[in-house]
Amino acid sequence: xxxxxxxxxxxxxxxxxxxxxxxxxxxxxxxxxxxxxxxxxxxxxxxxxxxxxxxxxxxxxxxxxxxxxxxxxxxxxxxxxxxxxxxxxxxxxxxxxxxxxxxxxxxxxxxxxxxxxxxxxxxxxxxxxxxxxxxxxxxxxxxxxxxxxxxxxxxxxxxxxxxxxxxxxxxxxxxxxxxxxxxxxxxxxxxxxxxxxxxxxxxxxxxxxxxxxxxxxxxxxxxxxxxxxxxxxxxxxxxxxxxxxxxxxxxxxxxxxxxxxxxxxxxxxxxxxxxxxxxxxxxxxxxxxxxxxxxxxxxxxxxxxxxxxxxxxxxxxxxxxxxxxxxxx
Numbered sequence: 001x002x003x004x005x006x007x008x009x010x011x012x013x014x015x016x017x018x019x020x021x022x023x024x025x026x027x028x029x030x031x032x033x034x035x036x037x038x039x040x041x042x043x044x045x046x047x048x049x050x051x052x053x054x055x056x057x058x059x060x061x062x063x064x065x066x067x068x069x070x071x072x073x074x075x076x077x078x079x080x081x082x083x084x085x086x087x088x089x090x091x092x093x094x095x096x097x098x099x100x101x102x103x104x105x106x107x108x109x110x111x112x113x114x115x116x117x118x119x120x121x122x123x124x125x126x127x128x129x130x131x132x133x134x135x136x137x138x139x140x141x142x143x144x145x146x147x148x149x150x151x152x153x154x155x156x157x158x159x160x161x162x163x164x165x166x167x168x169x170x171x172x173x174x175x176x177x178x179x180x181x182x183x184x185x186x187x188x189x190x191x192x193x194x195x196x197x198x199x200x201x202x203x204x205x206x207x208x209x210x211x212x213x214x215x216x217x218x219x220x221x222x223x224x225x226x227x228x229x230x231x232x233x234x235x236x237x238x239x240x241x242x243x244x245x246x247x248x249x250x251x252x253x254x255x256x257x258x259x260x261x262x263x264x265x266x267x268x269x270x271x272x273x274x275x276x277x278x279x280x281x282x283x284x285x286x287x288x289x290x291x292x293x294x295x296x297x298x299x300x301x302x303x304x305x306x307x308x309x310x311x312x313x314x315x316x317x318x319x320x321x322x323x324x325x326x327x328x329x
Contacts (some may be wrong), residue, residue, distance in 0.1 A: 001043070001136060001272065002040065002041040002268050002269070004037065004038055004043065004267070005045050005266075005267040006045070006046045006246060006266055007246035008227075008251065009048055009049055009086075010251040011048075011070035011077060012068040014252035015030070019289050020074050020077055021073055022279075026080070027079065028078075028080040028081070029212075029290065029326070032292035033292055034284060034291055037293075038082060039070075040198065043085075044083050045083075045140060045194070047087060047142075047246075048078075048093070048115075050069060050070050051092065051094070051101060051104045052070050053071075053099075053104050053107070054071055054103075055099045055103045056069070056100030057096060058177070059095055059096065059097055066092070067095040067327055068095055069095060069096050070315075071102060078113055080109070081158070081178075083113055087115070087196075088118035089117050089143050089194065089257045090144050090146060090158065090159070090196040091146030093150075094157075094272045095156065101215075102120060105120070111268060113182075114129040114130075114140075116128055116142045117141075117144070117159060118158065119158050120151055121156065122153055122158075122193065123154075125152035125158060126160050128140060128141045128187075128188075128191075130188055136274075137188045138189070138191070138192065138271075139184035139185075139191045140191075140192045140194060141180055142194040143162045143194070143195055144162070144195070144196035145164065145196075145197050146161075146196060147159070147161070148163070157220070162177065164197075165207065166206070166210060168210050168211050168214035169211065173197065181193075181219050181220055182219070189273075191221045191222070193213060194224050195211075197211065198228060198245075199205065199227070200227065200228060200229050201230070202246075203232055203233065203312070204232055204244040208244065212235070212237070212242045213242075213245065216237055216297075221271075221275075221276065221322070222240060222241050222242075223242040224243075224246065224267075225245045226246050228245035229261040230261050230264070232309055233310045233313050234279065234306075234326060235313035241269065241328060243296035246265070247263075247264030248261055248286060250286060251290050260305075261285045263294060263301065264284055265280055265281040265324070267280070267282075268280040273326075276328045278322055279325070279328070280326075281306065281326075282323060282325065283324075285298055306324060310326070
């Protein structure tokens with residue numbers, strides 16, 4: 001079973017104005033020539049780095065610099081790539097408050113796109129998304145440490161927020177997440193933990209490594225990180241995979257010429273019998289508010305970058321036809 005994972009998908013501002021709301025363009029336009037990669041996978045997961053709604057008001061506009069809200073046409077964009085599940089535990093899903101979040105959840109439900117990481121109350125925010133596929137059933141769990149004020153409670157909408165330190169999840173959160181993963185394990189053969197964790201830039205800290213290890217020790221199978229705007233090193237841990245950051249996938253952000261946040265990968269997890277056999281990285285580039293397969297000098301730049309970052313985790317990366325492959329042993 002091939003599972004496609006992307007970095008952050010942000011469909012507001014210029015992406016919305018030029019692509020999403022431009023109905024003269026087909027909904028597949030935004031995905032460029034990556035669509036065959038999406039469609040070759042059994043399952044497609046994205047981190048939706050915005051709320052989809054026309055409702056609500058900006059949350060603390062004098063304190064928070066960026067507020068991302070895409071209009072409902074964004075749903076047809078997700079359908080074009082056959083997105084199965086959107087993770088919502090991040091620092092933008094409540095940019096326009098609870099009303100917009102609840103509207104977004106409803107729109108995703110109506111479209112048949114599963115979601116996890118945010119809900120109308122704590123139980124919904126914690127609930128895994130279960131995806132039934134011909135090859136088996138997988139579960140997706142999403143959590144974040146961004147915007148602690150957005151944490152869902154028994155009586156208010158919000159996200160699955162966690163608190164952690166150098167020893168991993170703090171006690172009450174560890175117990176909570178352990179219960180969620182245990183529930184997922186009883187109903188699925190493969191568990192992906194989506195983690196919108198840590199800073200926007202830089203290599204994962206020792207504390208982040210401890211957290212990722214802990215989440216897999218709690219019986220997760222794959223750690224899928226984002227929040228960081230660039231792809232980071234990949235670690236093989238006890239036969240499992242940690243993608244510390246999958247970078248950005250669609251946005252209109254300014255490009256840093258040194259770290260090249262316009263370059264990343266589409267990550268393809270190849271799983272069989274509940275175990276990951278290999279991870280394939282397809283180089284991509286964000287250009288003109290669309291995502292495309294990377295070409296030319298961008299490919300060796302990405303290969304050198306990811307090989308260097310993976311070396312810190314003693315992870316070997318092989319290259320073939322511009323595709324980076326990591327085999328799990």
